[in-house]
Amino acid sequence: MVCGGFTCSKNALCSLNVVYMLVGLLLIVVAAWGKGFGIVSSIHIIGGVIAVGFFLLLIAIVGLIGAVHHHQVMLFFYMVILFIVFLFQFGVSCSCLAMNQGQQEKLLGSSWGLMSKDTRISLEKKLDCCGLFNNTQNQAVFMSDLHFCDAPCVKKSPCLTCGEKMLQHSSEALKILGGVGLFFSFTEILGVWLAMRFRNQKDPRANPSAFL
Template identity: 60%
Template sequence: MVCGGFTCSKNALCALNVVYLLVSLLLIGIAGWGKGYGVVSSISVIGGIIGVGVFLFFIALVGFIGASKHHQVLLFFYMVVLFLLFIIQLCISFYCLGMNRESQETMLHYAWERMDNDTKTDVQNNLKCCGFFQKETYDCPKVCSTQQCLDCGDLMLQHAAEVLHVCGGVGLFFSFTEILGVWLAARFRNQKDPRANPSAFL
């Protein structure tokens, strides 16, 4: 039996937004955990993750309220924002999946040069490496004084392809859940609430 009724569409849209709410809380929790346990000490990285989590939380909240109350304006706003996120995420996912090694090296070098010192120190301590490709220009972590350390660039490039494929695949999967949310919201907006006054305007 196809889910075509008002109640089924409403429940499906609410369930999708509950999943988004849980993912947003997970992002915020992971950022707090990383800061609390000293995995990442950079405020900019923590702030970025928390910002994405808070943004997703509010979008999911708008979608959930719009679905539960059949609110036309909130559902329209939710559809527009989710469709824009779908386009952006789809493009980024394809870029991650299609990136070659030269592009990976350029991207990593660009990111390394713009990292603050706290983030560089975290990377060097966690990977037990020193510098990007120039050890002499960076303060190496203490662990490198007692053993031979590789360049951080070499270590990051070893894992870059795998990480990019995983990120691209996960992003591609979630982009299709977003287009599903747009479709559900558009469909639900045009359905008449069977409990409402039959002569009321949608």
């Protein structure tokens, strides 16, 4: 059965907003997972991704309600805000994909330097590792951290450095966030176009003389 223009546009817009809600939740969950695994607050891009995911989730709900009720004002604000979200999401996703290992090491190093000894020990226990990076630039700091390290791995075998574990999780998180964010950011242009098209269509259920 072929649906009419109004019904097809409405169904397409509703489906697209359900996808946006799922994408928003995915961005928030993966970014929170990345922060929880030692990326810490040093990589502010992660915070930006959480903000984008939250606003995408919020505007998708507005778009869904606007599409169901063919609400002119809600659809207008939906189009404007979704386009702004697209710009931010595109920029943040590109930043995630462009961040190389060297930049991540510098950010993690600066964050590690700001931590107190107790915070470092707590993080080492959580990640089961000792110290940040065992290299010539950080040798003195690493030996000091190793002396106070109380991670479970100390009693079993040589521990991995926390920097290695952090980089592994941060790289995974940034690739997922960058890839998913970049791919779905282009669908948001489709969402803006669909909302504009749907908003200008006449609701067959409405009064024929009603303002569109």
